[in-house]
Amino acid sequence: MIRLEKRRMPSQVWTWAAPVVAVLATMVAGGAVFAALGKDPLVAIRTIFWDPLFSEFAFYYRPQLMIKGAPLVLIAIGLSLGFRAGIWNIGAEGQYIMGALAGAGVALAAYPLEAAWLFPAMVIAGALGGWAWAMIPGLLKVTLGTNEILVSLMLVYVAEKILAAMALGLMKNPDGFGFPGSRNLQQYPSATSWIDQAAGLHWGVAAAFIAVIAAYVLLSRHVLGFQIRLAGQAPRAARFAGVNTARLVLFCLGTSGALAGMAGLFEVAGPSGVVSIDFNAGYGFTAIIVAFLGRLHPLGILLAGGLMALTYVGGDMAQANLQLPKAAIQLFQGMMLFFLLAVDVFTNFRLRINLRGAA
């Protein structure tokens, strides 16, 4: 008979081993899927996880890792604060879109003005756009107790419709010969988020690193971080300690919204360049996986963001070289979260195998 038995203390080893085991298990299960698709699993895994870093064309792919990883890390850091506090913002994708629209809106309105203040103004507008979008579920939760999960998610669909309307209407490039999509901000020197495009370096990468450090300090040293952890683990104890739950909800949702909005702005002013109907690549959802895979810990999220970026870049390579469908990578990412959640049981429980059986 096999039983689970609660540990007296969460296992330190498993806290860090669980993501590693989950990734390995995903490689095995994913390999099986690739094999079922008629691809050599070892080649596929190597293409995804090894080649972007170490193949002869790695010089081209390594910058891509930063480009894909930055928005994931930036969004996931924000989400992790809420997830730790038991506040479930799953609408980061919508906040990302709204941030991008707000930031790009500033640039498109200012076009063709060249000014040093333009880009900072865009960043602020982007953060505000995402923040405001996240404040909708936040305020509804605080004032009426409305479920933030469903509201934030519904707002993703609303944001997508707004994006479509903008890309085809108000923000459409007047010089674009009727094609949908806005002016290309990459070609607008005051507005672009690129620092060094060849190196894959844009302001979002810098912001992601800053966010990681700030979140680390907040969670480990600051009383607000302590309150976030407390509210998530023991909500009643948090109220007893004097945590203002409403303020915490607004802080967590607002911060994650602002970071997602900034990520959207950096993306639309850099790698994407254009407000188009599908410029958003689902980073807002993938970041949920990144947050959990990184154990909601800032440093873990940094690593997990890198790993997830690898699956994107490697997935592109596998798509090009092995004709592996793009959906296979999406599946692969979903699988990783499942394996993590399943393996995580060992952090708080230990397996007891009773060989005498059920006597």
Added chain:
Amino acid sequence: MEMLINIAAFMFVAATPLTLAAIGETVVERAGVLNLGVEGMMIMGAIVGFMVAVNSGSPVLGLVMAAAGGMGLSLIFAFVTQVALANQVASGLALTLFGLGLSALLGQGYQGVKPPAFPQGDIPLLADIPVLGPILFQQDPVVYLAIALTVAVFVFLRFSRAGLVLRAVGENHDAAHALGYKVVRIRIAAIAFGGACAGLGGAYISLIRVPQWTEGMTAGIGWIALALVVFGAWRPLLVGLGACIFGGIEAVQLNLQAAGVAIPVSLLAMSPYLITILVLVIMSAVRTGAPASLGRPFHASS
């Protein structure tokens, strides 16, 4: 007049996938489990049902396999949350992301294919009644199935012994365990039922309502179904009623789009989501009793 009858008739068509998914989730939540993966299970049902129907030529077999597909996916959730005791919110999200990925992968090559037509379920004699006939009695059989299922779940929860046990598990799993009920088994069964219903609802979209396959075609219906459970205060008949109201809104909205009324298309297209938010806001002010153990993990310590 013609248009009103059309809207009323289409209301049931639009309400059916919602009803199926929401009724399934009602049972799951009454058992104390919050499965946010409805969207993933629906899209899974949509593609599995579509593939089976196309390859076998039998839409009925497609529906059956769609239910099995949704159930299969839900059992992963059941394992992760009930056996490995993972966080239900995170696991539900994982299920949705996983389902979207898996369905996209399975659906490679099915874009643009036309599925076999589903037989109409006109009810003899009644179907010929003016006005009411086209609205109520010229629907496909799945519409009737959804209505029957709603009533059946109501009767099950309200009057049957097994329904009482299921509610007890959702109210207080520790007490149910102390009385000797198999909390985990009952919950897994409920989750599987919810998965089957969601799968069926998904297949209804891809096989009957649209009917074709596109990636991500459930477009948030699974999430709206989750909101409907809240809207219906966890009671099957109210949930069914809520689905009809949403179906009606959808029908009106599509008719307005088609008629080219002077409301921007994007505003009409986002109306189901905005109305869902509005409904959630209203219901949160009313505050109706959710099952007391909803979303809490259960581990028998003794």
Added chain:
Amino acid sequence: MTGTLLAIQGLTKAYPGVLANDAVSFDIGTGEVHALLGENGAGKSTLVKMIYGLVKPDAGRMVMQGAPYAPNAPRAARAAGVAMVFQHFSLFEALTVAENIALGMENPPAMRDLATRIRTVSQTYGLPLDPARVVGDLSAGERQRVEIIRCLLQSPRLLIMDEPTSVLTPQEVAILFETLRKLRSEGVSILYISHKLEEIRALCDTATILRGGRKVATCTPAEKTARDLAEMMVGAVLKVPERHAAPSGDPLLKVTGLSVASPAQFGTALRDISFAVRPGEVLGIGGVAGNGQDELLLALSGELLSRRGMVTVAGQDVSREGPVARRAAGLLCAPEERLGHAAAPDMSLTENAALTAAARMGMLRQGFINWVAARGYAEKVIAAFDVRTPGPQVAARALSGGNLQKFVIGREVLQAPRVLVVNQPTWGVDAAAAAAIRQALLDLAAGGAAVVVISQDLDELMEIADRFGALNGGRLSALRPTAGLSVDEIGLMMGGAHGMEVAHVG
């Protein structure tokens, strides 16, 4: 008594790190009220769970009327005629009385017939109950009746009762005892678990005493003094706490016309509560569980806000202030539920020390927490209150109930509060730890603090409180000095027997 109903022979059950039951043997006679006596942690619940089929013994066996008895589930136990009235966790608040009872039966009749049978049985045994009511709206005593009737409907041969009187007023206890005696006269055996010695001497024919998982003795309680029983149970002579405070001066805590709604769905609203506590005074607040105790603590801790002027600390109105401001004013609290309310289960003791002591003990600087200081304070609490733990890095949930309670009380006491409010300070705590906690509360009062002890343990309140009042339906009775207060008077203050006017006990 006519022979043995259930023979327990060498039952042993081990959990990691604890031997919960070590070769326990005794016999329960037919038509006997058999007491199972022991401190918290003595192994009573594990033993009972084995009899009821919730836990499988590692070794040993049971024999029921000559046949081997090894239930693998409660269902099997019920089939064999064993029924159990639980202390907690066995009712469904959102369901009706009849539904709750149906859930505890193997083959319940149709709902309408069941309702009739519930009425009949409840009248026969003097336990009036309306089958259609929702359990969440019932008082603690009424809830217990639901459980008892659920058991009686199955015509049990052995009825197990786990601490049944902890939720009853003295009058209700008397009625319960009548019911149990009636059952005994019908040949039903009762296994009665308690740590209340006088009750056992009044009711039980035989007593088996457990200590540290082992059986100490089986005896006839009527032939022993309460002191003998206590010494067998605890294994050492208990120290009675010393009181030497003399209340004087202006009130430190003043509550005036306090009325607030309960935040819980089935909670009790507080109605017009007024009292004042002076420096050096211990005010005891008794009452049956669920009559507003939790709400009173929340309203004092600041988790529930009240209207202006309702709560003042040393003249300062804190009614509209949250817990942080109240702590700054010197009003500290320790709630009943240790894990999850007073302490965060998965956090370390260091973090739990910072939970309430961060501001008062100088661990905060510009919003940043000084973890070295927090650790130091946790160590200080651990040392001063003899908390048994490897160190402050240990998670709160890894501590035993008594040790965690000492930590929680110590954390507040060492902050030198002006007013301390505690709810159930010794609930589920072993006798030695309970004595230490009571002494700490008295010492705090002796140092000039005002102390409010909310407790369902009347003996405890009589031992340490200067004045006593009881909560009943969210109202507080008039306060009386504890000296010279009789059990009958206390019972009336607690509201007498709830809804028992129509009862006919025969």
